Amino acid sequence: MxxxxxxxxxxxxxxxxxxxxxxxxxxxxxxxxxxxxxxxxxxxxxxxxxxxxxxxxxxxxxxxxAGLDHRSVTFAFALRLPRYFLWLSGSVLVSTFAVARKVWSPRPDLRPVVEPIPTPHLQELSQVVYANSITLTPGTLSLDVEANHIEVHSLERSGVDELRKGLMLRRVRQTEAQR
Amino acid sequence: MSVLEVLSGALLIAGALAVLTGGVGMLRFPDFYTRIHAAGITDSAGAGLILLGLLLRVDTWNTAVRLLIILLFLALTSPTATHILAHAARRDGVPMWRKGDPRR
Amino acid sequence: MIFAVMAALLVTMVLTLLRAFMGPGRYNRILAVNTFGTKTVLFVAVAGFLFGRPEFLDIGILYALVNFVATVAVLRLTHYQELVSDTERGEGK
Structure with missing residues (x-):
């Protein structure tokens, strides 16, 4: 859009x-x-x-x-990206551990939930980055990306709560180009 | 054995465990959406750890560049593919498993 | 070390194939095939290191791309089929 x-x-x-x-x-x-x-x-x-x-x-x-020459991918953005990746891989490891415990536990305690996560005033590129980060983190999965929220499927409520706290969103905003 | 080799070995073993966990989860989890989470372990943690482990034992720079490119590609494409898949399944009305439902 | 990784990858590939055979439904199968593709990329990369031939990594890059495009293409195809059958059903009524 x-x-x-x-x-x-x-x-x-x-x-x-x-x-x-x-x-x-x-x-x-x-x-x-x-x-x-x-x-x-x-x-x-x-x-x-x-x-x-x-x-x-x-x-x-x-x-x-194909209309793909996206102008919001700037050089400064690309420079900020590695730092974000580092932070993201840390959180991916943490949540991998949580999901791995569920996989190997004899009676996995799964209570999947689907909830919208608000993403107010986010550029399109940042929204893509945010949705992909949500999906990349095991335990949470972006189902639908709308204008100002993302539908998230999570293995348990704590995953959604974690996203609601907005730590990842803040990181995404920091990475997004200030213009 | 040098420090790098030990570190690389540790990363490789951790990656192998993550990959295995993802595979087991694919079989054990009760429905499509939860299985996506299991597949996500393989796609993100497993792939990342194994490729990083290999990265520590390269001897030429262009091997390292190729490994980094694979890592970048996987980090970009796998969540996108997963998202499209989940989106399509949801639009198709694949039912969501709740606690207490039978497996499907 | 590398042998252990290859063994784990092979076992997981078998598990994923099981999921692809069992289904149920097309989405489980597409998911299984997609994950299988990721594992193939990893396997190619690891095998390249085992045989001391890092040129294999080029194949890995190619496979990663083809895997993504294939998943998207299959999804488009299934949706196209649904659109077609939906309109046919609609006309039949």
Whole structure:
């Protein structure tokens, strides 16, 4: 939804300065596949470099055509991401332990609940990050992502309560680009 | 044996245990949604621990880069796939298991 | 050490396959196949280290991608079928 808004806003201003806007968009999309290609190929002969450049161009074109050139992924955001990942892996380990105990206990005590978790005023990208983090943590699972809440299925009530406290949400907000 | 090797071994064993736990949970848990949680142990903790364990015993940088890329891919795609699956199942009306219900 | 990891992965793959055979219902099967794919990626990576051939990791990357795309494709397909059968049922009434 807000992805579409972004896109139409971009298209409107693209009409004023078509050439420059397109180049800017291309430059924003290109670095990721370029780095990816360079890391994976390990061959730097002219022919292969040309083929690589060609494939990067094709990827950029396809990305644009699919409407996926997302402008909220900024460099600063990417720099803040590793720290978030570290914190997330810590909490993943903790909840893995809790769920593993349930798996191995002779009579697992499961009381699954489904509850909405409010996510007020969250950018789309942060919402994706938040929903994915919820799913990545064992014991909680995002069922449905709406405009200002996420439906969460949890193995027990404590998982939902933990999310309600908003520790993860605060981390996501810190990671989100301040604009 | 160096410290790195011991650490890598510990991570690998922990990862193997997590993977095994996920597999057992897939069989033991009573319904689809709870099984997703069990699969989540394999997908996040198991994969992460094993790949980190392997990362500690690489000898060239491009092996390390490949391991990191796999780790990143799995961290991005597995929750997304799980979410789509759960969303589709819910829209399809797959019933939710409550305590006391028979297994399905 | 690596042998233990491979053994655990193999056992888990068998357990996951059991779940895929038993079902019940298509979602349990899709979930099982998806998890099986993740385990295959891990297995390929671990096997590469065991045989001292880290080039296997490229296959792992590819498999991780294909696994994700396959899950999404299967889900779209099943939903497409539902849409088709729903409209057919609707027309039949």
């Amino acid at each position: 807000s992805l579409l808004d972004h896109d139409s806003a971009g298209a409107a201003s693209a009409q004023q300065q078509p050439r420059r806007k397109n180049t800017m968009r291309f430059l924003r999309t290109a670095p990721l596949p370029v780095v990816f290609w360079l890391l994976l190929s390990g061959h730097y002969e002219p022919l292969l470099l040309a083929l690589g450049a060609l494939s990067v161009a094709v990827v950029c074109w396809l990305t644009r055509r």
